[in-house]
Amino acid sequence: MPEISKSYEPRDVEAKWYAAWQDAKCFSAPTPAPGQEHYTIVIPPPNVTGILHMGHVLNNTLQDALIRRARLEGKAACWIPGTDHAGIATQTMVEKHLKKTEGKGRRDLGREEFLKRVWAWRGEKGDHILKQLRELGCSCDWDRTHFTMDPGYSKAVLASFIKLFEQGHIYRGKRMVNWCPVSLTALSDEEVEMKPTKGHIFRLQYELVEPSTTKDSEGNIIPLTHLVLETTRPETIAADVAVAVHPDDARYTHLVGKKVWRPLGERIQIPIIADKAVDPAFAAGALKVTPAHDKVDFEIGQRHGLPVIDSINADGTMNEFAGPELAGMERFAARKKAAEILQERGNLIEAKPYENNVGYSQRAGVPIEPRLTQQWWLRYPRVEEAKAVVRDGLIQMHPERWSKVYLNWLENIQDWCISRQLWWGHRIPVWYAKGVDREKLTEADLRDPKKIHVSLDGPADPENWTQEDDVLDTWASSWLWPFATLGWPDAEAQAKANFSHFYPTTTLATGADIIFFWVARMIMAGLEFAKPGASIQERIPFKHVYFNGIVRDKQGGKMSKTLGNSPDPLDLIVKYGADGLRFGLLQIAPLGQDVKFDEDRIESGKNFCNKLWNACRFRQMSGPMSDNSSLSAILARLDARQLDDDDHALFAALLEVQALLEKCFADFEFAAATQGLYTFFYSDFCDWYVEVAKARLADPAARDHVLAVQDLVIRQFLLLFEPFAPFITEELWTLLGYNVAGTKFLQDARIGTAEDLRGALAGRSVHIDTAAAGRVAKLKATVTLARQLKADKAVAQKRDVLFSVVAEDAVWTALESASAKFTRLAGAASLARAASAPALPAIVTPLGTLYLDTGVKVDAAAERTRLTKELEAVTKHIAGTEARLNNEAFTSKAPPAVLEGARKQLADQQAKRAELERLLAALV
RNA sequence: GGACCUUUAGCUCAGUUGGUUAGAGCGUUUCCUUGACAUGGAAAAGGUCACUGGUUCGAGUCCAGUAAGGUCCA
Numbered sequence: 001m002p003e004i005s006k007s008y009e010p011r012d013v014e015a016k017w018y019a020a021w022q023d024a025k026c027f028s029a030p031t032p033a034p035g036q037e038h039y040t041i042v043i044p045p046p047n048v049t050g051i052l053h054m055g056h057v058l059n060n061t062l063q064d065a066l067i068r069r070a071r072l073e074g075k076a077a078c079w080i081p082g083t084d085h086a087g088i089a090t091q092t093m094v095e096k097h098l099k100k101t102e103g104k105g106r107r108d109l110g111r112e113e114f115l116k117r118v119w120a121w122r123g124e125k126g127d128h129i130l131k132q133l134r135e136l137g138c139s140c141d142w143d144r145t146h147f148t149m150d151p152g153y154s155k156a157v158l159a160s161f162i163k164l165f166e167q168g169h170i171y172r173g174k175r176m177v178n179w180c181p182v183s184l185t186a187l188s189d190e191e192v193e194m195k196p197t198k199g200h201i202f203r204l205q206y207e208l209v210e211p212s213t214t215k216d217s218e219g220n221i222i223p224l225t226h227l228v229l230e231t232t233r234p235e236t237i238a239a240d241v242a243v244a245v246h247p248d249d250a251r252y253t254h255l256v257g258k259k260v261w262r263p264l265g266e267r268i269q270i271p272i273i274a275d276k277a278v279d280p281a282f283a284a285g286a287l288k289v290t291p292a293h294d295k296v297d298f299e300i301g302q303r304h305g306l307p308v309i310d311s312i313n314a315d316g317t318m319n320e321f322a323g324p325e326l327a328g329m330e331r332f333a334a335r336k337k338a339a340e341i342l343q344e345r346g347n348l349i350e351a352k353p354y355e356n357n358v359g360y361s362q363r364a365g366v367p368i369e370p371r372l373t374q375q376w377w378l379r380y381p382r383v384e385e386a387k388a389v390v391r392d393g394l395i396q397m398h399p400e401r402w403s404k405v406y407l408n409w410l411e412n413i414q415d416w417c418i419s420r421q422l423w424w425g426h427r428i429p430v431w432y433a434k435g436v437d438r439e440k441l442t443e444a445d446l447r448d449p450k451k452i453h454v455s456l457d458g459p460a461d462p463e464n465w466t467q468e469d470d471v472l473d474t475w476a477s478s479w480l481w482p483f484a485t486l487g488w489p490d491a492e493a494q495a496k497a498n499f500s501h502f503y504p505t506t507t508l509a510t511g512a513d514i515i516f517f518w519v520a521r522m523i524m525a526g527l528e529f530a531k532p533g534a535s536i537q538e539r540i541p542f543k544h545v546y547f548n549g550i551v552r553d554k555q556g557g558k559m560s561k562t563l564g565n566s567p568d569p570l571d572l573i574v575k576y577g578a579d580g581l582r583f584g585l586l587q588i589a590p591l592g593q594d595v596k597f598d599e600d601r602i603e604s605g606k607n608f609c610n611k612l613w614n615a616c617r618f619r620q621m622s623g624p625m626s627d628n629s630s631l632s633a634i635l636a637r638l639d640a641r642q643l644d645d646d647d648h649a650l651f652a653a654l655l656e657v658q659a660l661l662e663k664c665f666a667d668f669e670f671a672a673a674t675q676g677l678y679t680f681f682y683s684d685f686c687d688w689y690v691e692v693a694k695a696r697l698a699d700p701a702a703r704d705h706v707l708a709v710q711d712l713v714i715r716q717f718l719l720l721f722e723p724f725a726p727f728i729t730e731e732l733w734t735l736l737g738y739n740v741a742g743t744k745f746l747q748d749a750r751i752g753t754a755e756d757l758r759g760a761l762a763g764r765s766v767h768i769d770t771a772a773a774g775r776v777a778k779l780k781a782t783v784t785l786a787r788q789l790k791a792d793k794a795v796a797q798k799r800d801v802l803f804s805v806v807a808e809d810a811v812w813t814a815l816e817s818a819s820a821k822f823t824r825l826a827g828a829a830s831l832a833r834a835a836s837a838p839a840l841p842a843i844v845t846p847l848g849t850l851y852l853d854t855g856v857k858v859d860a861a862a863e864r865t866r867l868t869k870e871l872e873a874v875t876k877h878i879a880g881t882e883a884r885l886n887n888e889a890f891t892s893k894a895p896p897a898v899l900e901g902a903r904k905q906l907a908d909q910q911a912k913r914a915e916l917e918r919l920l921a922a923l924v
Numbered sequence: 925g926g927a928c929c930u931u932u933a934g935c936u937c938a939g940u941u942g943g944u945u946a947g948a949g950c951g952u953u954u955c956c957u958u959g960a961c962a963u964g965g966a967a968a969a970g971g972u973c974a975c976u977g978g979u980u981c982g983a984g985u986c987c988a989g990u991a992a993g994g995u996c997c998a
Contacts, residue, residue, distance in 0.1 A: 007961080194998085357998090401928065401929080402928095404928075405928075405996070409996095409997080512996090513995095515996095588936065588937075588949095593930080594994090594995090596936060598935085598936065600935095600936090601949080601950075603950095603963080604949065607961095607963045607964090609963085610961070610964090611960095611963080611964085613960090613963095614960045614961035614964085615960065617960050617961075618960030618961075620960090663940095671937080671938080675937095675938070675949085678948090678949085679948075686961090687965090788966095788968090790966090790967085791954080791968075792967085796954090796966060796967065797956050797958095827958095827966085873945080876945090877945055881944080884981080884982080887981060889980095889981035890982070891981085892981080893981050894981065895943080897943090898943050901943080902943085904944095905944055909945095
């Protein structure tokens, strides 16, 4: 057996094992055996040309932990990886690259040539992120890697469109959309981010065609020559078609039906209308109505049969309808110019600084432009079912509160604009008969096969048809992810992928930021498409949704490359090892909270791995390795006669942590799981058991038994730890001989439950003595107090000091039997029983009063100070407890166990006080 | 405007159905290279649990309100 080196060097280990796992096809999803449970996860597909960031690390570490744990539990585990074509993001990236390298735009190349370039880009940069996931240790079934633009997947996307079209869920319509003037495409509402934006609001006056009068605040009749209104967008005035007031606004009712002069563009009269959408409290209570450039205005225009004047081009520049002064200008420059002109003409009263919410294109980061265009829309299918599955708990969200957010969105759901004016994506499978005017198609025309052709393969006579230019929104492909990655809709592919076994998937781990974009839509898509006619339980895409937090920087800010506060995970892996990164990150990832990234925690993850490494190294140095090839082989090496309190306490702690992990995985409490593992291994095993065992290892009768206990605990710990730190655990599994011939890897072992282990121990006559843990705790406390006393006397490092104890017979018996452990742990030459109190520094412990002999004369004053401080604390505590026990309401109403506990506590504290008083009195 | 979340040690967070003297890691201070580990060990200091009120024998925990910070939707 190779010797374990002095420190853990992750880099040597990681590459070796990942290659071995892949060679052995460890991550291939097996065909589930009859009755075998499956555990399926589909990866949230990252952008195909993306690179790994901390958010990915967290998200994928969680998934890997889940899938690895499932393997150890004997489930048929299937983790499907893949990437998303990410329409806008990728197209924008390639366009930028083209501009930079060739000075060309996509239109210079033409659609076909441009797409060739995108595919070439994908070939060069694509899937890099999947390689990075391997560095992290992710155990995806790589043979199942999918890409949303693969032929099979594309077929699924188009098939879903056709099906929805045939069912009447999809329609085409000219509507107000969020237009991105940079990407030159429509966006869905979800892709628009509202951001408070500083600008100006312009107080304007529009001249009345016929001067009128109004009343001032005191009721006096005063002349009225202008209508005052406020706007943040003066550049659109030339597209104004009316001015609206609220119908109940007494200031203006007499003006409704009259006209004002439009101050920009062609000098024409526009009507004053009344509409309830106007807020009479805002500004002067009048609103300029610009149907082409505002959603509310558009609706007002519709209600009043007003024309639509579109004064802004697709790219955000003004056109001729904006008036000769503004035509051709960029929209924000035009805004300034418009204000200047209005000032000159006397229409501008004032320009005030103003902050309002402006919609920004999520991708391009520029304000969107409401724009009237022809788009394809989807009326979501299965909305009611989608609500029901979450409300009824068929799909559980973790943390649960997200289901409220989800349901709220579904309650207010709007049709989805699924068309994008991009080239990179799934081109909509609709062909228009030549000669048909696309602008004027009616709902009936859409269903007329002579005018519109909708199919997977296109019309038989393509020369007579023209295909739709638009592609589908990326999310209209990724919403099929949980089943399109399992072969849907092709029966043969589904059979090959074991669709019937692995769908519905088990858990989806993702960020809450895409709950609408992706999670909600997947649920609707799954219900609609996945298993037609099957029960609702069979059609849902997943049973659990775990929302991991967002990784933020130490100050809680968002991580971004431009700010430079986003560490490269690959650098962290080099520095701390993949296991250290994984474990460290999960330690700070509480359920449902954002993660504040702190590199110190990653370092602590690495240090923990090193601790584990050295504990195993020490085990190897402590004695010969025996048969570790199975749990029963190790159990057979236990000697029930040699069991002592420490063994019992350790086994009890092991069972406890094993049960804790079961609960944590069920509840997605990863931070609690890592915390539990850490505490068990550090405190219970290394700091205590291994240390006390050093004393027992010297005893030939106990040695083999103690080694067996350690082998058992390390084995179980490695199994528990593997989902979080797969590399180091695999390495140690091998080095300590836990692998058996035929089953080469840790993952081939079965973890079993805490109860299984309890049963296995009982089978070897090891029945956990639950009282042992209490006795060990007392000894621990006594050792700590002894160390405290030594530290106080500045002899912490000395190991030749003498301790004596004054204790009753029963207590002394307990301490005497552990005296070898005590002297080793407390660092003492000996521990003896003293018949009467010696004149030495003392400390009161649960196992009697300890006296420390350092060979130096007692400093009575220092002793008095120390003991008095202690006495004060105890006295204060006693007072509190007595007050409670003297309260009749407490004694009559508190449960007996609580009452009993309080009484015992009081007795203990009183005994301690008496002892402290005695010690003080004895001081000369 | 609506909904949700957070507030506990210098920092990051635990604290399960209300029940001892509120815990951990990091950081800080002191001491220690003795044969698993200095990527380590020992000890210590550090908290009126945001605030106000209520329920209760008992509140960090439950309820109401207030404040500050954050997120999402309009």
